Amino acid sequence: GAVVSQHPSWVICKSGTSVKIECRSLDFQATTMFWYRQFPKQSLMLMATSNEGSKATYEQGVEKDKFLINHASLTLSTLTVTSAHPEDSSFYICSARDSPITGEAFFGQGTRLTVV
Amino acid sequence: GDSVTQMEGPVTLSEEAFLTINCTYTATGYPSLFWYVQYPGEGLQLLLKATKADDKGSNKGFEATYRKETTSFHLEKGSVQVSDSAVYFCALRKIYNQGGKLIFGQGTELSVKP
Numbered sequence: 001g002a003v004v005s006q007h008p009s010w011v012i013c014k015s016g017t018s019v020k021i022e023c024r025s026l027d028f029q030a031t032t033m034f035w036y037r038q039f040p041k042q043s044l045m046l047m048a049t050s051n052e053g054s055k056a057t058y059e060q061g062v063e064k065d066k067f068l069i070n071h072a073s074l075t076l077s078t079l080t081v082t083s084a085h086p087e088d089s090s091f092y093i094c095s096a097r098d099s100p101i102t103g104e105a106f107f108g109q110g111t112r113l114t115v116v
Numbered sequence: 117g118d119s120v121t122q123m124e125g126p127v128t129l130s131e132e133a134f135l136t137i138n139c140t141y142t143a144t145g146y147p148s149l150f151w152y153v154q155y156p157g158e159g160l161q162l163l164l165k166a167t168k169a170d171d172k173g174s175n176k177g178f179e180a181t182y183r184k185e186t187t188s189f190h191l192e193k194g195s196v197q198v199s200d201s202a203v204y205f206c207a208l209r210k211i212y213n214q215g216g217k218l219i220f221g222q223g224t225e226l227s228v229k230p
Contacts, residue, residue, distance in 0.1 A: 006159070034217065043205065043222045044160075093159050097216070105218060107152075107159035 002028045004096045006108030013084055013115055021079045021111045023094030029074035030096035034105070035067075038091040050077050084115040118143040122206050122221035129196055129228050137191040137224045139180075139206035147208040149173075149182050149189040150218070154203045163191075163204070196228045 003026040013019045023033060032051050036044040048064075050056040050071035058064045066088075068080040077096075081088055093110045097103040123138040141147065148167045152160040164173030169184035178193045189206060206221040 004159075032216075041223075041225070043220045046217060049217060095160075095218075104162070107161070109159045110157070112157070 002026075002096075002098060002104070002106045004030075004094065004106045004108040006092075006094055006111050008111060009109060010112040011114070013113070015085055015115055016083055018080055018082045019084055019113060021081075021092055021094075021113075023077045023079070023096065023108050025075045025096045025098075025106070028096075028098045030077075030098060031074065032097045032103075033071055033077040034095040034097075035069060035077075035079050036093045036095065038093060038110075040091075044093060047079075081113065084113070086115045089113055089115045118147070118208060118210065118219050120206050120208055120219055120221035122204075122224050125203075125223070125225035127224060127226050129226070131198055131228055131230055132195045133228075135191070135193040135196045135200075135226070137204055137206075137226070139189045139191065139221060141187050141189065141206075141208050143187075143208055143210065145210055147210045149180075150207040150209065151178070151180055151189070151191050152205040152207060152220075154205065154223070156202075160205065196226070198228045198230055201226055201228045 005024045007022045035047045047062045048056045048058045050069050052071050056069035071077040094108045095105045119142045150165045151163040153163045154160050164175040166173040166182035172181045180191045203223045203225045205223045207218045209218050
């Protein structure tokens with residue numbers, strides 16, 4: 001299957017700083033990428049959907065100014081957590097689809113963010 | 117709105133036991149149904165899927181049948197192994213609605229003991 005790579009796998013940052021997480025589709029062009037947040041022993045919560053070259057669509061309750069998503073190319077989307085706080089600590093997972101609506105969704109390995 | 121409900125975990129089984137993880141869904145129209153598996157510290161991997169009623173998805177000894185009459189997609193395996201220990205997510209997707217996004221159940225943790 002297709003490969004989606006996230007980087008970094010884990011990151012620790014100080015409160016008030018910003019952190020960028022990258023999601024890359026390695027062997028296919030991803031017109032659509034999704035960002036999820038997962039709390040311990042809970043399901044995945046969709047944060048936003050991004051389409052290459054356009055603004056991301058955020059789910060209700062997700063602060064778009066805090067979670068900046070950029071999908072500048074067909075193989076790269078980034079999630080930047082701005083002015084991070086301890087409550088932003090979580091496991092973030094991206095997913096990429098190889099065609100807009102009907103394509104299979106492939107998931108990255110996730111990024112563990114800890115804000116201290 | 118559309119939703120997926122899974123049986124609560126954790127589920128603890130001995131090696132070679134039979135596994136069933138229940139999944140039911142609520143959705144209008146004709147969603148596709150999926151099972152994903154998440155190993156510790158990793159992202160999700162697609163385990164199997166079914167796109168229409170009565171379809172059976174199968175992979176690695178796991179199988180699930182799309183039952184529209186009972187709105188269910190229960191995951192089964194005849195003989196589990198320690199390596200099957202993971203969290204399993206049931207999900208639905210409506211291809212042409214809501215941007216084709218996946219809606220996940222809450223996940224069921226499976227622990228298989230030797």
